[in-house]
Amino acid sequence: MLILAIGIVLFLGAHSFTTVRGARDGLISRIGAGPYKGLHSLVSLVGFGLIVWGFGQYRAAGLIPVWTPPSWARHVTLPLMWLAFVALGAMGPAPGLIRGLLRHPMLVAIKIWALAHLLVNGDAGGMLLFGSFLAWAVYDRISVKRRGDLGAPRHPGLGLGDAIALGVGTLAYAGMIVAHRWIIGVSVMGS
Numbered sequence: 693m694l695i696l697a698i699g700i701v702l703f704l705g706a707h708s709f710t711t712v713r714g715a716r717d718g719l720i721s722r723i724g725a726g727p728y729k730g731l732h733s734l735v736s737l738v739g740f741g742l743i744v745w746g747f748g749q750y751r752a753a754g755l756i757p758v759w760t761p762p763s764w765a766r767h768v769t770l771p772l773m774w775l776a777f778v779a780l781g782a783m784g785p786a787p788g789l790i791r792g793l794l795r796h797p798m799l800v801a802i803k804i805w806a807l808a809h810l811l812v813n814g815d816a817g818g819m820l821l822f823g824s825f826l827a828w829a830v831y832d833r834i835s836v837k838r839r840g841d842l843g844a845p846r847h848p849g850l851g852l853g854d855a856i857a858l859g860v861g862t863l864a865y866a867g868m869i870v871a872h873r874w875i876i877g878v879s880v881m882g883s
Contacts, residue, residue, distance in 0.1 A: 699742025711835040755815035772808035781861030788853025795843030
């Protein structure tokens with residue numbers, strides 16, 4: 693689980709560094725915006741790779757049970773994941789009610805994704821992975837709010853962005869239900 697933990701620290705550390713505006717701006721002024729973006733991307737990519745590799749190793753070695761998720765958790769997780777995919781679909785530039793209500797759709801999607809997975813994963817590795825992402829998303833939302841970043845503007849009604857969010861989100865959700873077993877190694881619909 694050490695590789696998983698290192699990956700989480702690198703990935704979320706790189707993303708947390710962007711919230712420390714003074715340090716981030718200082719680094720950008722020293723090395724330039726292009727090299728900073730490249731370094732941020734490289735550290736994030738290495739962290740993500742280590743998360744995937746480390747979680748795979750952890751699962752192959754055998755899960756470390758901490759608690760047994762209730763049987764109803766799967767039934768709650770499925771609609772939560774649909775909401776997460778719709779939130780991701782709302783990230784586009786087209787205005788819409790969903791994007792305006794969520795303000796920061798990516799952060800909302802990460803929080804829903806992490807919470808949904810915490811409900812159905814009672815093992816130490818799952819709790820470390822999904823708990824870390826949930827904590828980071830909450831931290832980042834607070835940081836964004838403190839910076840005064842209001843996110844997407846409020847929209848008075850349904851718009852093209854809503855149709856895109858619902859359509860793309862639902863298609864991606866359906867695709868993940870089918871592909872989850874092959875990508876992650878766990879069937880969403882049971883054995």
